[in-house]
Amino acid sequence: MRLHEYQAKEVFSEAGIPTPDSKLAETVDEAVAAAEDVGYPCAIKAQVHVGGRGKAGGIKLVESEDEAREAAEDIIGMDLKGYHVDKVLVEAAVDFVNELYVGVTMDRGEGKPVAMVSTRGGVNIEEVAEEDPDAIAREHIDPSFGMQPYQARKAVYDAGVDQSIAGDVASILTTLYELWDDKDGSDAEINPLMVTGDDEVIAADAVMNVDSDALFRHPDLAEMEDEAADDDLEAKANEYGFDYVRLDGNVGIIGNGAGLVMTTLDLVDYYGGKPANFLDIGGGAKAERVANALDMVFSDENVDAVVFNIFGGITRGDEVANGINDALEQFDEIPKPVVVRLAGTKAEEGMEILNTDLVQVEATLEDAVQATVSLTEEVDQ
Amino acid sequence: MRLHEYQAKEVFSEAGIPTPDSKLAETVDEAVAAAEDVGYPCAIKAQVHVGGRGKAGGIKLVESEDEAREAAEDIIGMDLKGYHVDKVLVEAAVDFVNELYVGVTMDRGEGKPVAMVSTRGGVNIEEVAEEDPDAIAREHIDPSFGMQPYQARKAVYDAGVDQSIAGDVASILTTLYELWDDKDGSDAEINPLMVTGDDEVIAADAVMNVDSDALFRHPDLAEMEDEAADDDLEAKANEYGFDYVRLDGNVGIIGNGAGLVMTTLDLVDYYGGKPANFLDIGGGAKAERVANALDMVFSDENVDAVVFNIFGGITRGDEVANGINDALEQFDEIPKPVVVRLAGTKAEEGMEILNTDLVQVEATLEDAVQATVSLTEEVDQ
Amino acid sequence: MSVLVDDDTRVVVQGITGGEGKFHTEQMMEYGTNVVAGAVPGKGGEEVAGVPVYDTVDQAVEAEDADASVVFVPPAFAADACFEALDTDLDLVVAITEGIPTQDMSKVYKRLGETDTHLIGPNCPGIITPGEAKLGILPGNIFSSGNVGLVSRSGTLTYQVVDNLTDRGLGQSTAIGIGGDPIIGTDFIDALELFEEDPDTHAVVMCGEIGGEDEEEAARYIGEYMDTPVVGFIAGRTAPPGKRMGHAGAIVSGSGTGTAESKISALEDNGAPVGDTPEEVVDHIEDLL
């Protein structure tokens, strides 16, 4: 779960990390009032979960009330890469001489946190990481001990940060690690961490992603979550609690377990079809989830046919079959043809239950995928 | 540094460990008012750093206002094993069916903390540990991870605590460990942890010793320290910052470094003398500390002669010699004969500086000790 | 004829009194697994499916001489359960629980490195030695005894491949579902090492997926150390970069590594053929046996 910039800045600022003066605004008038308040020049920044907001027109620097109004009118309500902007952060511009990067994330390969510092802040850090890996100092943290004070200093000095601000940057990195640790962060980043002419260090942006699996122990953060996803289908998937990714093909795909669903996508591709989506209904799915999954895929106008592939472990074939029957029996006419393949726990029972007037049943994964691809080809003709 | 019972209970209670209703009182009237407040029966407990307060008459259970007044009159102002009682804790009596012990301390041999639980609370736990070590369940804690929740449960179940209260006791042990950890405890104990007929668990006593070396990061606890030592010499040693132990002999002993001072004591004994004290002036001692040390030993009326044994490493012989000269030159008559032996850093310079009209100088430790013991024998005759 | 678990494995189930714990204990016992105890704090003295329950893992192990545990404890308490199991010096801990916070697992992983215990999972289907024992939630009926080892990051994909193997008469020595979480105990290399040492495993199927670099590292291990032939399968060839598909393992970073292409070519370069479909995996295995 990702915090908005304004939320992350609030969290960082409370922990003692310096951030620019700023105010949140939801209307143009509020934004203009906020700009007058924080003073010019200031930036008006769209609060949406989209990367590259600046380039996409979601951040504007303004020097006067008129400019502020114009920018706020442009940004509030705009559609930014499919997301609707309904909040902006109005923030005092920082007169910087240097931009740094500091971040903390989990290094999955090592199974331990890593703290990172670079003097090449203000740009896409992934690109820096690829082009010039040595430009980012990395310090792995032993999760049992937590970050030792020397490690923050080491990362800062190794990155080549100036001695005059090294202590302050190390202390910000320490705070960032503590936040990451306390709040179950998956990533916590400041990019850029701006350095002013008189050696002040200020977090000009703030990223805080929180491990969704850990939200149960952070009710304060869970409250900050907002469903700003504008894509209707993704919003629906979120609501249903599905792992769903929309793609640009026409074969709807439903299955249980990420590996198996990906394999189904791959087979669709292998047999000449184009996957319309990834939809994992998860383990132990009951009838209602099955119906919801079908609803999702039927709602996608690009889908021409659906393959429903279940290999039961915890999930029971009979329950899936009942769910499919129930869902499809509601329709006068089935919206898209559905090919079903059930295997594993209670698969035989499931096969018997399935109403073959409503669905086409196949015995193997390969057959099911081939049949579905054929159906879409028929539609295409 | 040891907290008083009332201070430890305040700390424990703030952290959520149940303690009986209680009030602190400094006068008899306050104590009686407090007793009326918490209700009868209640206990009036002397707040001094002395073990076995109950047996020594420092704790009395009272059932009425008259008894409360009588007990308060007895206890407030009493001398308890050399300590003057000026505060009492008036505490509601707990109607218990069982007494447990829970504690956390540092196991020096293992270099890690250990959590302990026993169903044999309410008695001297050291005696239990010696007579029946298995009656105390011990769970070592990895200091990098801290106590895992299962460890608290394991200690509690291993000790044989009843299932009906096991969860509560485990949660108290967890809190106790966290306090020990947060406050740099050396020992944290609840003995007894009382169990009532309806399975309530209440800390009827509270011990919290804090690592003096860590007080710099606990200003709140440092403020709780009070100098209640009634022994004038020990109070003085505390004020001067010496490691000092008073013994019952007549040979005053001053030296640098615990091992060397202990060895000097042993040699005094070996050569037939009786040490009057252990006094370690520490490393790098300057002239003022030297003078203070002499002042300490001269103040002890039991002392007949003093051996001053310095082996310089950080401590410099010339500075010690100057300190001895300065201190002794203030006297018209030297109160007790002083034998000095200097070795190590700047020892030769020191030997030259020493005013041999005021002190007897010896070249070796053995000679110095033998000479001092002889001097006390002369006095004895 | 197996790796890590067999007829003699004595299992304690952590969280045996919960719904999942109870159901799968019954399933495991039905399959023939030697479940000897349960461990649930506060439930000591009870019985589940005829198995005695203890308050702590230590007591369960002491009383019933268990050497392995299966963790069905809810995510908020699962890391603690893993610590308890690891500190009890078991040979094997299988953590089924899905949704354990990653930072918790990072600590468990550190502790794991301080022990000699094998941890499988979390968020995994478990391990099975067909005909002998299963620890976890795998559907026993699709497995058959034989000489093909299987290691997989994905649960249902494992079942799919096993089904294809069994259909074609190729039994399995042991199948290990290592789980798809960001931080797991036993990884591909650990499992491959075990299969390499097992005289009764004659070939290994390794099912990977996009994301991370575990498959690439495993490929290098295969090239350098393995005599037993390995056949690979990589799920997620068609996943677009930057999209998270299902569990955390399934994400492509967009750079050179972590993609299906990178994993497939790493495997092939190290002598492990990769099947385009599960059926093709079985074809390769047939060729190699």
Add this chain to the structure above:
Amino acid sequence: MSVLVDDDTRVVVQGITGGEGKFHTEQMMEYGTNVVAGAVPGKGGEEVAGVPVYDTVDQAVEAEDADASVVFVPPAFAADACFEALDTDLDLVVAITEGIPTQDMSKVYKRLGETDTHLIGPNCPGIITPGEAKLGILPGNIFSSGNVGLVSRSGTLTYQVVDNLTDRGLGQSTAIGIGGDPIIGTDFIDALELFEEDPDTHAVVMCGEIGGEDEEEAARYIGEYMDTPVVGFIAGRTAPPGKRMGHAGAIVSGSGTGTAESKISALEDNGAPVGDTPEEVVDHIEDLL
């Protein structure tokens, strides 16, 4: 002809810019110790006693190829300095600092066990190989080169015994002051093991004191594993039970172990004679050489 340190030891001083750090760096260099760098955050680029200072130990080690460090950092920051040194893979870290909180040292001790580094101290005088190098605050002039190893919990008592040895013409191979704190890195057994392996140490003096059970354990080690003769000395025979004398090490619990009697008889029972006085220690050494 030495243990842990010699002419080739390349030393970085942590806290070199402080008063103590600077003074003892000069003293060490005067003695001939190869001090190659200092490490103090924020002081990188400076020089102390002609030695370059770096911001981190890692940079100091990289630039100057150091393999040992001496810690003169104030107690509040000393544990962090130890972590930094231990994480830099040095062969030896000598922590002089007195007054490090015990819980901090407990964590350092855990980390120490995860490395191959020797940590001496904290709250110790350091280590010296006479005529070659000293790391710490020991007064170099009382030592002389020879074949007696010395390990001691107490600083000034070490000096006393060394003085007596040198007076009687018995030089030392290496002397190690392990420190008197509740938790220390190198303990008696570690030091005895090093001396046992050193062909040029022909006898060892072990100075213990009351409190703890380290001397008893060391005695058992001597009896079981050592060919090199050991002579013991135990300070605190006259200390009354329950009294804390000076540093934390010097306390008698009152029970059977930890007393001077217990330690002395453990040593004697394991073939290590114990001197009643420092002079008697030297007598025993003379007999044994």
